[in-house]
Amino acid sequence: xxxPVQIIDQTITPRQLKGFVxxxxxxxxxxxxxxxKGFQFTxxxxxxxxxxxxxxxxxxxxxxxxxxxxxxxxxxxxPKTVDIQTITADIEENGVKLKLTIIDTPGFxxxxxxxxxxxxxxxxxxxxxxxxxxxxxxxxxxxxxxTRVHACVYFIPPTGHSLxxxxxxxxxxxxxxxxxxxxxxxSDILSDEEIKSFKSRILEDIxxxxxxxxxxxxxxxxxxxxxxxxxxxxxxxxxCVVGSDKPFKVGNKNVRGRKYPWGIIEVDNxxxxxxxxxxxxxxxxxxxxxxxxxxxxxYEKYRSQKLISSEVANSNDTLNPLSQLDExxxxxxxxxxxxxxxMKAVFDQKVHEKETKLKQSEDDLLAKYKEMKEKLEMDRINxxxxxxxxxxxxxxxxxxxxxxxxxx
Amino acid sequence: xxQGQQSPVVVQQQNPENKKITLTGYVGFDTITRQIEKKLVKxxxxxxxxxxxxxxxxxxxxxxxxxAAHLLDNKATQKASDPIRQTTExNTITHVIEENGVRLRLSITDTPGFxxxxxxxxxxxxxxxxxxxxxxxxxxxxxxxxxxxxxxxxxxHAVLYFIAPTGHSLxxxxxxxxxKLxxxxxxxxxxxxADSLTLEERAAFKKRIKEELAxxxxxxxxxxxxxxxxxxxxxxxRAEKALNQEMRDLIPFAVVGSERNVVVDGKAVRGRKTRWxxxxxxxxxxxxxxxxxxxxxxTHLQDLIETTGIVHYETFRTKQLVALKESTMSHSR
Numbered sequence: 001x002x003x004p005v006q007i008i009d010q011t012i013t014p015r016q017l018k019g020f021v022x023x024x025x026x027x028x029x030x031x032x033x034x035x036x037k038g039f040q041f042t043x044x045x046x047x048x049x050x051x052x053x054x055x056x057x058x059x060x061x062x063x064x065x066x067x068x069x070x071x072x073x074x075x076x077x078x079p080k081t082v083d084i085q086t087i088t089a090d091i092e093e094n095g096v097k098l099k100l101t102i103i104d105t106p107g108f109x110x111x112x113x114x115x116x117x118x119x120x121x122x123x124x125x126x127x128x129x130x131x132x133x134x135x136x137x138x139x140x141x142x143x144x145x146x147t148r149v150h151a152c153v154y155f156i157p158p159t160g161h162s163l164x165x166x167x168x169x170x171x172x173x174x175x176x177x178x179x180x181x182x183x184x185x186x187s188d189i190l191s192d193e194e195i196k197s198f199k200s201r202i203l204e205d206i207x208x209x210x211x212x213x214x215x216x217x218x219x220x221x222x223x224x225x226x227x228x229x230x231x232x233x234x235x236x237x238x239x240c241v242v243g244s245d246k247p248f249k250v251g252n253k254n255v256r257g258r259k260y261p262w263g264i265i266e267v268d269n270x271x272x273x274x275x276x277x278x279x280x281x282x283x284x285x286x287x288x289x290x291x292x293x294x295x296x297x298x299y300e301k302y303r304s305q306k307l308i309s310s311e312v313a314n315s316n317d318t319l320n321p322l323s324q325l326d327e328x329x330x331x332x333x334x335x336x337x338x339x340x341x342x343m344k345a346v347f348d349q350k351v352h353e354k355e356t357k358l359k360q361s362e363d364d365l366l367a368k369y370k371e372m373k374e375k376l377e378m379d380r381i382n383x384x385x386x387x388x389x390x391x392x393x394x395x396x397x398x399x400x401x402x403x404x405x406x407x408x
Numbered sequence: 409x410x411q412g413q414q415s416p417v418v419v420q421q422q423n424p425e426n427k428k429i430t431l432t433g434y435v436g437f438d439t440i441t442r443q444i445e446k447k448l449v450k451x452x453x454x455x456x457x458x459x460x461x462x463x464x465x466x467x468x469x470x471x472x473x474x475x476a477a478h479l480l481d482n483k484a485t486q487k488a489s490d491p492i493r494q495t496t497e498x499n500t501i502t503h504v505i506e507e508n509g510v511r512l513r514l515s516i517t518d519t520p521g522f523x524x525x526x527x528x529x530x531x532x533x534x535x536x537x538x539x540x541x542x543x544x545x546x547x548x549x550x551x552x553x554x555x556x557x558x559x560x561x562x563x564x565h566a567v568l569y570f571i572a573p574t575g576h577s578l579x580x581x582x583x584x585x586x587x588k589l590x591x592x593x594x595x596x597x598x599x600x601x602a603d604s605l606t607l608e609e610r611a612a613f614k615k616r617i618k619e620e621l622a623x624x625x626x627x628x629x630x631x632x633x634x635x636x637x638x639x640x641x642x643x644x645x646r647a648e649k650a651l652n653q654e655m656r657d658l659i660p661f662a663v664v665g666s667e668r669n670v671v672v673d674g675k676a677v678r679g680r681k682t683r684w685x686x687x688x689x690x691x692x693x694x695x696x697x698x699x700x701x702x703x704x705x706x707t708h709l710q711d712l713i714e715t716t717g718i719v720h721y722e723t724f725r726t727k728q729l730v731a732l733k734e735s736t737m738s739h740s741r
Contacts, residue, residue, distance in 0.1 A: 050574020112581045113527045157572070158604070159464020166526045189573075189604040191682055258606055261693050263685020272683055 038097035040146055041287055042128075044178070045102065046121060046170065047155025048109040051185035056153075056243035057102055059256065059267060060279055064245065065089050065102060082107040082120045103149065109166055117166070118173045125149050125177050129302045137321055148299060150290045151214070151282065152178040155185040156202065156238065160194045163205040171211045177298060179214040179290050181282070182206075187240030187273055188258065188265050195240050202238055213237065214293070216286050226285075233281050239274035242267055452504075452511035454561050455709065456542075458593075459516065460535060460585070461570025462523040465600035470568070470665035471516055473678065473689065474701055478667065479503055479516055496522045496534045517564065523581055532585045539564050539593055543724040563721060564593050565712045566629070566704070570600040571617070571660060575609045578620050587626050593720050594629035594712055596704075602662035602695050603680065603687050610662050617660055630655055630708060631715065651707065661700040664689050 045053040054066035065087055085104045090097060103124070108117050128147045135144050152174065156167055171180055182202070184190075190198060206213060215237075218230050244267050247254045257266040270276045282290075459467040468480040480501060502515045517538070522531055542563045549559045567589055571582055578586075589595045597617070599605075605613060621628070630652040670679040670686045679688045689697040704712075 048574070050572070050576045110579060112584070113529050115527045117526075157464070158601075159462075161464045164463075164524060169526060186573075186604050188682070189601050191680055260603070260606060260685065260687075261691075262687050263682070265682075265684045 035096055038099060039287075040099045040101070041291070042101040042103065042147060042149050042151075043282070044105070044121070044125075044149045044152040045155070046105045046108055046152060047185060048157060049106060051155040051157060052241075052243045053104065053153075053155055053185075055245060056183075056185075056241060058245045059243040059275070060282065061089075061091060061100065063089070063091060065100075066104075082117050084120055084124050101147070108170075114166055118170045121170075122173055122177065125152075125174070126302065129177075129299060130306075132299065133303055133306065137324070139321075139325070148294055149178050150287075150294045152180055153282075154180060154182045156182055158184055158186050158189050158198070158240075160190055160198050162201050168205065168209050168211070171206070171213075172209055175212045177302065179293060179298070180212070181214050181278075182238040183274075183278060184238055184240040186242065188242045190240070199236075199238060199240070214290070216281060216289060229280070229285070233277050236274050236277050239278045241275045241278055242273045243275070449510055451558070452513055453709075453713075454513045454515070455566075455713065456515045456517070456562060456564050458519070458535075458539075458564045458567045459570065460519050460522055460567055460589070461600060462572060463520065465570040465572060466665050467518065467568075467570055467600075469667060470570075470598075470600070470663060472667050473665040473697065474704065475505060475514065477503070477505060479514070480518060494521070494525065496520070496531045498534060498538045515562070528581055531581075532588060535585075536588055536592065539567075539589075540724065543592075543721055544728070546721065547725055547728060561713075563716055565716045566594045566596055569595055569597045571597055573599055573601050573604045573613070575605055575613050577616050583620065583624055583626075586621070587624055590626050590628055592724065594715055596629060596700075597660040598700060599660050599662040601664065603664045605662070614660060614662070628656075628659060629715065630711065631719065655703055655708070658696065658699060661696040661703075663697045663700055664695040665697070 043057075045057060047053050058064050058066055083106050085106060086101060087104070088099065088101045090099055092098070105121055108114075108121070111117070125148075128149060132144070132146060132148055135141065154167070154171065156163065167182075171182070174180065184195070184198065184202075187195060216230050216233055218227055218234075222230075242258065242265060244256050244258050246256065246258075248257050248259055248264055249255075250257070250264055250266065255264070255266045256268060257264045265272050267273065267275050280286075457471070459471060461467050471480050472478050497520050498517060499520065500515055500517045502513065504511060504513050506512070519535055522535070525531065546559060546561065546563055549555055569582075569586060569589065571578065586595060586597065599610070599613065599617075602610060664680065664687055666678050666680050666687075666689055668678070668680075669676040670681045670688070671677075672679060672686055672688045677688050677690055679686055679690075681687075687694050689695055692698055
């Protein structure tokens with residue numbers, strides 16, 4: 001009796017097909033095209049050193065993208081700012097090529113004073129957005145290279161208490177620019193109850209500070225299994241992960257794990273840690289979602305903010321790209337001219353200074369020369385006097401001077 | 409007194425060949441050790457410990473585990489809406505615990521907020537100030553004309569410094585604080601939550617820490633040369649030196665703390681239970697907790713208290729008195 005009421009749009013009439021048409025092949029066509037093109041994925045890992053970021057990346061993608069860290073000699077020189085290092089790897093699986101870019105942020109949170117340690121990271125993300133924006137606005141848009149960050153995995157140290165001020169600050173600054181996926185690093189140190197209370201405390205902190213972490217979307221038309229999987233994933237966030245690229249033998253199978261004197265923890269075992277769920281979300285099921293969200297929501301937000309704030313968009317209706325290009329070129333030229341004029345002014349001033357200095361020294365030298373000349377004159381006159389005196393007749397007591405021969 | 413009487417001349421005669429004198433009967437002065445012991449036990453001992461480290465490293469749990477009693481409450485009771493501490497606070501709690509008739513007055517000084525902010529510059533200032541203040545109080549009490557017979561000792565005898573188990577190297581803040589602290593008191597560094605490191609990682613981490621400590625010229629307890637000039641080198645001294653060297657090789661201790669019991673081999677021991685195994689903290693192959701406990705309480709307790717008095721306090725006292733003399737001299741001009 002209670003049939004669901006369906007509101008049928010009168011303009012779209014569903015029709016039955018009388019024969020096989022073939023447009024059900026479309027997904028396959030898209031599939032083939034994409035495989036030929038290959039995929040790109042950019043992940044950023046952020047966290048203090050020693051939390052296992054490189055190991056986790058190696059574990060996720062099952063290759064050693066990051067070589068083992070060589071212990072450096074202890075030195076007194078410490079770097080002062082957060083570095084941004086990018087590694088790109090082309091990996092292939094079953095004919096599908098993936099161009100994977102990992103952005104590492106060594107130095108984050110490692111110094112005594114970590115204020116503004118997110119600044120270089122935020123600037124890097126926005127610079128990538130800018131690069132994409134610029135490419136979009138070009139006249140020739142054939143080869144778009146997408147270097148935007150699709151996901152940011154933030155590593156939380158396993159204190160078991162709560163989020164630290166630096167964690168909260170970082171996530172607050174970056175959650176509107178990138179998909180934030182917080183993970184609890186090195187979680188093999190926490191017991192089950194500790195993990196539960198830590199996760200709920202983290203979620204409490206995140207809600208209290210209005211931080212938006214990435215939530216995998218649930219679609220209604222998915223099958224029940226996928227919906228359940230997605231729900232599981234959402235419930236387990238933030239993931240508690242353990243990374244390892246060393247294999248061990250447990251029973252009679254090889255597993256990746258960490259060997260302690262009291263047991264071996266298996267990375268791929270969902271009972272031991274959430275690594276499997278993270279891999280599922282990041283690679284197997286939600287990679288495309290992450291990219292889509294980055295493109296459609298985060299990038300668009302950034303783009304509109306940027307364009308509104310720039311002086312060109314005083315009218316939102318017509319934004320002719322060519323005139324905008326012209327405008328930008330003009331502005332650029334003006335800037336160049338101004339810089340040139342400034343430099344010229346500086347140059348002129350310096351030249352002037354040097355000239356005056358040289359003139360000064362010239363005057364000095366001239367004066368000195370005159371002085372010396374006069375002195376010389378005086379000396380000459382003196383000598384002539386004495387010569388005359390000497391010629392007039394020897395003064396008493398003046399010995400025969402040597403070298404007076406030429407006076408005779 | 410008659411005039412002209414000379415003051416008595418004191419003649420000290422040395423035993424010319426340092427001949428060993430043998431006693432012909434039992435005198436009984438060997439009971440002095442028991443007499444001292446009785447007196448000391450009656451008086452009780454004082455130990456002042458300070459724990460320093462970032463929050464979440466298990467400091468409170470460690471202290472509770474070391475002394476097998478719930479002495480400190482840990483931090484997991486705050487809510488998200490509580491304000492975050494902006495400076496390093498100093499909280500001291502004193503307990504008197506007793507074992508076999510020996511009373512120990514134990515003061516634990518906790519330093520919540522250390523290293524937790526985004527900008528941690530000078531977060532160690534309050535710690536250094538506190539330690540020096542205790543010395544200053546003691547000095548003042550010593551210098552007053554009517555001083556107490558037994559001055560209450562609040563000087564910090566040992567600082568347990570907790571290092572985060574990154575597995576790589578010491579952080580810049582660790583190096584600075586360790587250097588500053590080791591100049592004014594006994595510092596014992598420990599690697600906190602050591603169950604996050606495998607045995608190879610632990611060994612590499614310790615080696616690296618030792619290299620960095622040596623590179624920065626940080627000298628830690630136990631020290632080498634405290635008593636060797638007073639006594640001749642005996643068998644006991646050699647054994648003590650060997651023990652000290654052993655301890656020095658072991659530092660920093662890789663520890664795990666737990667107040668709860670797990671069942672291992674049918675017995676209930678203190679430990680942590682995970683899904684892939686149970687850690688027994690008393691087991692020396694699992695972690696170095698028992699070595700740290702023995703070091704602190706069973707072998708070097710007296711050493712810690714004494715070294716604080718005769719090395720660190722004396723250095724402080726010398727500096728203060730020299731400064732005092734200079735300032736009075738410049739005032740009197």
